[in-house]
Amino acid sequence: MRFKTDLKNVKTFSKLTAALSSLEKVAWMRLDDDTVRFTVIPDQGSQVWASLSMDHIFDSYQLQSAEPHNTINLELPLGPLHRALKSADDKNCTSASLRLTKKNNVPLLSMTITTTTTSSSGPAYSRFAGRGGGSGLARDNLGGAGPFDDDDGEFPVEPLETDLNREREKIITQDIPVRVLHPEHVETIMQPKVREPDVHIQLPPLLSLKAISDRFTKLAVAARTGSSSSAAAGANASSAAASSYSPKLEISANMHGSLRLALTADSLDVASQWDGLENPELDPGQLNCPLEDHPSTRFREGGPGRWATVRVDGRDWSRVLSVGRLEGRVIACFADEHALILYVYVPQYDDVSAEDSVVTYYVSSYSM
Amino acid sequence: MPLLKFTLSEEGVSALREALACLNKFSEEVSLEATKDKLVFTALNSSKSAYACFSFTTNRFFSRYQFEGAAQNRSKFFFVAPPNVTQALLSLFRARSGDPFHEHEKDTTIERCDVAVEDEAGKNSRFIVKIICRNGMTTKYRLPFEVSPPTHAKFNKVEATNKWTMASRTLRQLMDHFGPGIEFLDIHSEDDQTVNFTCFTEKVAQGDGELFCPRFPAASLRIFLQEVLKKPLHTSIAIERDEFEAFEVAEENLHIVISVKDFRAITQHAAPLSSGITAVYSTASRPMQLSYEGDGLKCEFLLMTVGGERGDSGQKAKKARANAKGPRPNQLEAATSRATSRALTPAQDATPAGRSSTRPDPVPSLRPPVTRLSQRPPPPTFEDDSLFVPQDNDNQWDPVNLNEDEEEENARLEWNASAPQTSTTPNMRSVIAQQTASHGGFAGDGPDQTPAPSDFEPTQRISQVRKYGLFGD
Numbered sequence: 078m079r080f081k082t083d084l085k086n087v088k089t090f091s092k093l094t095a096a097l098s099s100l101e102k103v104a105w106m107r108l109d110d111d112t113v114r115f116t117v118i119p120d121q122g123s124q125v126w127a128s129l130s131m132d133h134i135f136d137s138y139q140l141q142s143a144e145p146h147n148t149i150n151l152e153l154p155l156g157p158l159h160r161a162l163k164s165a166d167d168k169n170c171t172s173a174s175l176r177l178t179k180k181n182n183v184p185l186l187s188m189t190i191t192t193t194t195t196s197s198s199g200p201a202y203s204r205f206a207g208r209g210g211g212s213g214l215a216r217d218n219l220g221g222a223g224p225f226d227d228d229d230g231e232f233p234v235e236p237l238e239t240d241l242n243r244e245r246e247k248i249i250t251q252d253i254p255v256r257v258l259h260p261e262h263v264e265t266i267m268q269p270k271v272r273e274p275d276v277h278i279q280l281p282p283l284l285s286l287k288a289i290s291d292r293f294t295k296l297a298v299a300a301r302t303g304s305s306s307s308a309a310a311g312a313n314a315s316s317a318a319a320s321s322y323s324p325k326l327e328i329s330a331n332m333h334g335s336l337r338l339a340l341t342a343d344s345l346d347v348a349s350q351w352d353g354l355e356n357p358e359l360d361p362g363q364l365n366c367p368l369e370d371h372p373s374t375r376f377r378e379g380g381p382g383r384w385a386t387v388r389v390d391g392r393d394w395s396r397v398l399s400v401g402r403l404e405g406r407v408i409a410c411f412a413d414e415h416a417l418i419l420y421v422y423v424p425q426y427d428d429v430s431a432e433d434s435v436v437t438y439y440v441s442s443y444s445m
Numbered sequence: 446m447p448l449l450k451f452t453l454s455e456e457g458v459s460a461l462r463e464a465l466a467c468l469n470k471f472s473e474e475v476s477l478e479a480t481k482d483k484l485v486f487t488a489l490n491s492s493k494s495a496y497a498c499f500s501f502t503t504n505r506f507f508s509r510y511q512f513e514g515a516a517q518n519r520s521k522f523f524f525v526a527p528p529n530v531t532q533a534l535l536s537l538f539r540a541r542s543g544d545p546f547h548e549h550e551k552d553t554t555i556e557r558c559d560v561a562v563e564d565e566a567g568k569n570s571r572f573i574v575k576i577i578c579r580n581g582m583t584t585k586y587r588l589p590f591e592v593s594p595p596t597h598a599k600f601n602k603v604e605a606t607n608k609w610t611m612a613s614r615t616l617r618q619l620m621d622h623f624g625p626g627i628e629f630l631d632i633h634s635e636d637d638q639t640v641n642f643t644c645f646t647e648k649v650a651q652g653d654g655e656l657f658c659p660r661f662p663a664a665s666l667r668i669f670l671q672e673v674l675k676k677p678l679h680t681s682i683a684i685e686r687d688e689f690e691a692f693e694v695a696e697e698n699l700h701i702v703i704s705v706k707d708f709r710a711i712t713q714h715a716a717p718l719s720s721g722i723t724a725v726y727s728t729a730s731r732p733m734q735l736s737y738e739g740d741g742l743k744c745e746f747l748l749m750t751v752g753g754e755r756g757d758s759g760q761k762a763k764k765a766r767a768n769a770k771g772p773r774p775n776q777l778e779a780a781t782s783r784a785t786s787r788a789l790t791p792a793q794d795a796t797p798a799g800r801s802s803t804r805p806d807p808v809p810s811l812r813p814p815v816t817r818l819s820q821r822p823p824p825p826t827f828e829d830d831s832l833f834v835p836q837d838n839d840n841q842w843d844p845v846n847l848n849e850d851e852e853e854e855n856a857r858l859e860w861n862a863s864a865p866q867t868s869t870t871p872n873m874r875s876v877i878a879q880q881t882a883s884h885g886g887f888a889g890d891g892p893d894q895t896p897a898p899s900d901f902e903p904t905q906r907i908s909q910v911r912k913y914g915l916f917g918d
Contacts (some may be wrong), residue, residue: 099844157678160624169618185679245688249622251680284841291845298847366726395845402842 078257079124080108080149080177081225082138084165084188087173089143089423090134091162092402093436097125098155098269099399105263106153106255109146112251116266117155123441126268128435129149133425149177150258153186161188161251169193171246184257190249228436241364269439271418273365274373274410278330278384279355283401286338289349290398293340294391297324300342324391325443329384330411333358337384385411387442397438417442447573449479452509458555460506460742462538464499464656467714469535471707472489473528476595478564481512487595493776494709494749496606497600505741508557515564519583524562524570525593533588537576554579564592564649575872598747598777600734602725607699609640610690610723611735613715623705624678630708633700640692644705690721701726701775702751705735711735718742726750732777747777799910 084090097117107114113134115212131138140147142299165173170192178187178306280286301322327339334356339348356377361368368374389397400407400421410418419438425431453461464486468475472488479485486499503510515522523585526534538555570586619642622628623630626647637639686692715722726733735746802833 095842099842156626160678161680164622245685247619247685248683249689250681250683251622252681254679257794287842295847322737392847394846399842399844 078143078149078177079139079141081174082135082140082175084134084173084175085136086134086425086427087166087170089163091126091127091159091166094159094162095422096153096400096402096436097170098125098159098415099396100125100393103152104155104158105258105266106151107148107263108140108151109148110140111146118266120440121395122390124269124439125436126439127434127436129423130425131433132431133423144260148260149254149382150260150263151177151256151260152185153253157253158186160433161190161253164188164192164249164251165190167192172365177257180252184255186253186255188251188253190251192247192249193245207435225287254396255284258312268437271410271416271439272412274385274412274416274418275370276330276332276355276375276407276411277359278332278334278336278411280407280409281336281351281354283398283407286351287395287401289397290338290391293326293338293349294395296345296347297340297342297344297391298322300344323393325388326391326394327386327388328394328411328417329386330409331381332373332379335381335383335442336409385413387411387414387417387440388444389417389440393441397440400436400438403436405433414444415442416440447563448513448515448869449560449562450509450511450513451484451503451507451560453558454508455555456508456510458538458558460736460739461501462535462718463714464742465531465535465538467500467524467710468497469531470710471495473531475526475531476523476593477526477590478523479523480511484510485595487597488540488803489598490707490776492914493598496747496777497702497710498597498745500743501744502741502743522564523589523593523595524564525595526572526588527589530572530588530590533586534574537586562590564881571616571627580641600732600747601727603736604731605725605727605734606725607694608723608725609692609694610721612690612719613689613712613722614719615688616722617712619682619684619718620709623680626677626707627680629702630705630719631700633692633698634686634692636687639683639685640689641683643679645679646677655662691723691842696728698772699728699731701729703748704751705749709747710736711744711757716746780803891894 093115097115100122101117101119103117105116105118108131111131112157113129113131115125115129117125131140140149163350165188170190170310173188173190175186175188178185188418249344254384290427295378301324324340324342327341329337329339334352334354334355336351337348340346356373359368359373364371376385397419400419403421403423405421405423408420408422410420414440417440419440421436421438422433423436465475468486468488471490474488476487477484478487482503484501484503486501488497490496501507503512505701512522514520538558540718556579558577561573561575562571564570564575565801570590570592572590574586574588576584576586578584623644626646627644629644631641631643631645633641633643711722715737718737720739722735722737724733724735729750731750733750737744737749
């Protein structure tokens with residue numbers, strides 16, 4: 078079993094890791110000849126299946142295993158991986174590589190990062206200046222030959238200028254403990270199957286969606302603690318309630334470009350609506366049924382009043398929206414009163430022709 | 446008559462604040478020692494494994510400095526600022542010193558700060574801080590302190606034959622690569638070319654049932670999840686020797702292990718001064734001295750190094766630790782000068798046991814026998830994270846935090862939920878009006894009429910600050 082690669086698009090890799098680690102501490106990483114897949118399945122909350130082409134984040138990779146397509150299954154902790162990628166995602170970093178190895182019989186993903194530090198050449202310079210001054214003095218003492226005599230065969234020795242400003246390289250090794258998973262163990266883990274969605278819509282910028290969602294979640298907590306604080310006064314009671322209680326947000330969309338986020342609490346109702354969003358056209362070639370029979374067609378015909386609605390957990394939804402840092406286009410697929418799936422298309426900046434990688438979020442949803 | 450008076454310029458305030466912030470990472474209790482030409486701040490951590498000392502040259506650092514001395518001792522005066530006073534000073538200086546992120550608050554930046562120290566018989570010992578802001582506002586604080594001799598840690602320079610110097614900014618950048626939750630830094634040179642900085646931890650992540658439940662069907666994964674999460678990121682950095690301004694380490698393969706938390710505190714303070722940090726040390730389980738200089742400021746730290754070779758694996762050490770129950774942490778040696786002050790407080794008893802008055806040679810009993818890895822500084826707290834400067838500002842993507850108290854920073858699309866409950870009072874003017882009503886007149890020239898919440902006298906008259914338009918007509 079062999080895996081060795083240089084890293085590229087480290088920023089994308091790092092942001093993906095950060096987004097995943099907000100949901101879960103460990104991920105299942107599956108490598109094969111074409112794709113690298115990260116899967117995160119928390120006990121509670123949304124699960125993520127991120128599938129990237131190997132070329133997206135790896136460069137000149139070597140992959141070899143006894144499994145078909147040279148498949149390697151690893152499980153790795155996301156926190157350490159993210160921390161390691163931070164070292165590689167630095168303007169001073171000149172190269173970064175990743176390799177599967179063993180140390181003391183512990184399997185590791187060992188990341189080797191070559192970096193420079195912006196050196197303050199001040200002290201180094203003064204050292205050399207001192208030496209230069211010394212040689213000048215010696216020359217003066219020689220005296221006799223005269224200052225204009227160029228044939229004495231003696232030349233003042235000066236330091237090489239480039240050496241002073243050279244940025245010295247450092248090699249950083251970040252060892253991430255992993256576990257190699259047996260193929261039998263992972264073949265039972267299946268990507269969820271969801272029925273054809275009723276509504277698909279491109280989400281507004283996730284930063285604003287997240288800000289408003291978070292606001293709603295906080296409002297719900299505040300409304301709850303506000304109403305209960307008369308009975309059980311005290312900061313401890315309210316903060317305990319805040320940590321255990323997580324409000325449900327209602328998310329709806331129609332096939333006419335509208336998305337609605339609503340919160341219904343004991344003492345307040347609040348909703349925000351985005352209009353003029355895009356409902357992307359479906360590719361009939363990709364569908365199992367004729368486009369006319371697709372549920373989204375019925376929802377489109379139902380008019381702007383025909384909403385597909387799901388309920389999500391406020392905290393979990395906030396973790397899901399953390400994927401916004403990847404700056405990808407996000408298509409939300411609603412199965413009314415059933416499921417919500419987000420497809421995040423991660424652009425590949427260095428190769429525009431390449432197909433975008435897709436991060437799929439199966440958002441956990443609740444019924445009334 | 447104050448026995449010590451000094452004035453800090455705006456730069457002086459921020460330099461002192463940085464020093465206090467650094468000291469505070471070692472101990473909440475800070476000792477001061479004043480002489481004619483030096484004002485020395487020291488802190489010793491509770492496990493006595495780390496000691497910090499900031500020495501301000503009075504004629505360079507302070508815009509004005511006047512030392513009278515106490516009646517008992519004309520040459521020296523020392524006292525201890527208790528934790529709450531250190532905190533108070535920090536927040537005073539932090540709140541109002543120049544901060545590029547609060548351009549609009551420029552007027553309220555501190556222009557200068559006058560400090561007076563009083564310790565007269567029959568009166569309380571007081572540390573009086575008068576802050577003069579750019580807009581002319583003056584605030585005055587009286588803080589208590591205890592007269593108590595400081596504890597200095599001793600360092601034997603003669604035995605410390607190993608020495609290196611490195612630019613503080615470079616060191617700081619190196620430390621940024623180490624993850625959180627890391628306890629120890631191992632410095633060692635294997636050959637003539639490179640020096641290795643390796644971080645490791647002995648801390649084992651607790652098997653939190655809620656967090657470590659199996660996600661995947663295979664039962665063995667449960668064990669894995671616990672194991673893999675126990676092992677933190679292992680980071681090592683190979684540095685060319687040329688990177689050091691000087692590297693004179695006699696012993697090859699010498700492993701020197703220090704606490705990351707302490708070392709980070711030092712590099713964080715030193716980096717903006719962009720001077721070289723010099724490390725001087727002898728061998729494992731003996732103290733390491735780190736020193737650097739700023740403008741009118743000398744900083745010196747002693748860190749106890751962790752004993753023992755950290756060989757191929759930590760397993761040997763783990764076994765050793767299991768056998769040796771409850772090891773004593775290594776401690777620095779203390780050297781305390783005897784107090785001659787008027788008020789010898791009980792705090793003196795709290796200074797380290799075995800404090801030898803001025804005994805010249807080291808106290809052997811203070812030095813435990815050469816130790817294994819297990820004898821180490823206390824594990825750093827999780828406040829480690831506070832030492833980090835976020836590299837990129839993407840915490841807007843962090844999951845929602847429902848504990849409002851902890852996130853005053855995230856001001857996006859929010860209003861201040863922590864505003865006082867009395868926020869129905871619309872503005873300052875109405876507050877004043879209410880006070881005027883309830884106290885029968887708010888005459889600017891009658892300071893004794895103003896309601897004082899405590900015994901503090903007003904520092905300025907209303908008529909003096911009326912021109913700033915704070916109080917209307």
